[in-house]
Amino acid sequence: MCYGHISGKSKPSSEDDEEWYSIDARIKSWFYSTCDPGLLQIISSDDCTSKDLWDKLEEFFRNNKMSKMLQLQDQFCNTKKGANSITEFCHTLKNLADHLKDVDSQINEIELVMQILRQLPMPTAFQQ
Template sequence: MCKGAKVHVHITGKSTPQDDDDEEMETMDSHIKYWFYSVCDAILLQIISSNDCIAKDLWDKLGEIFLNNKMSRMLQLQEKFLNTKKGSSSFTEYCHQLKNLPEAFKDFDSKINEIELVIQILCPLLPSYHKIVNVITNTKPFP
């Protein structure tokens, strides 16, 4: 959204004022701060804003708040990935559940490779699937 509105460079600090009295930068900063004030929760605004803050300050403080839980969220995803069982769901539903989790890991600069995904899909299967699991795990190259 920020890139579409062409304000991304302003909030990331890649754009700098031409001089101490850069009206265009101040106007852009005011527009962005207004946008923050209109879309952010009032309690969150109290946490991130101050009298002399600029739009980049708001952006940075939001980033700190939402990225501080990155490790705990990644650990939760890892636990969910390792503990997902087929249970009463169909095999297709089970595979979709597990296949969607690695996408979420990309948000944390982490990944689950395809071999880990296949192993995780196969290992928790009921004994009635063990013959096919043997065939798949002994296939060269590994699927």
Template sequence: MYDANLLQIISSDDSTSKDLWDTFHAFFLNNKMSRMLQLQENFHNTKKGSSSIADFCHSLKNLAEALVDYVSQIDDVELVMRILRELLPSYHNIVDVVTNTKPFPSFLESKNMLLIYDS
């Protein structure tokens, strides 16, 4: 099923099937880029605020996973460092532990360390 309004937007009287397909593809590719940029901005601007550690980690992990669909992968190190940068000064000790753990902990390991520290 197609949206009649979209068909009106992308078609003209002399459009071939290939013209319609190319225009349709470009239309959604442009939307894909806009969505990727929006997700990246959300990832980099999400603040912990009054959220729990679990909720904050979950929000950033969801954004990172959504970006994979747009070939804009955020690895565990970047994800963990983003979380750590948003923590209050009262978390300074656990931030030091996480950043100095060798090898650098995964997202799940870091999240668990933060949850244990928080409890």
């Protein structure tokens, strides 16, 4: 029932289709209660339907995907261990790898391990 509202397959039969508008209002209410208020200001308007909200939300994230991916890749490559514990450092890199996966930029396990190893101090026996 709700899918039709978001996909656009369900349309009101008339301007007085109370059932359709009631369902659409509940779906929009879900958007309003779960989305960040700043994001809602960008994607919503007074006369939008749940389909409009969905389309604008999708467009917003698609348009930002590439810039977000580049930012996350830069963070992943440039994150230093610094004063963090090894556990904190590993969690930070793992979280960045997970966020990269969300924007379709997969970091495989070998790349993750290699990035961790690059930041560990070299034992004195191996230093020249």
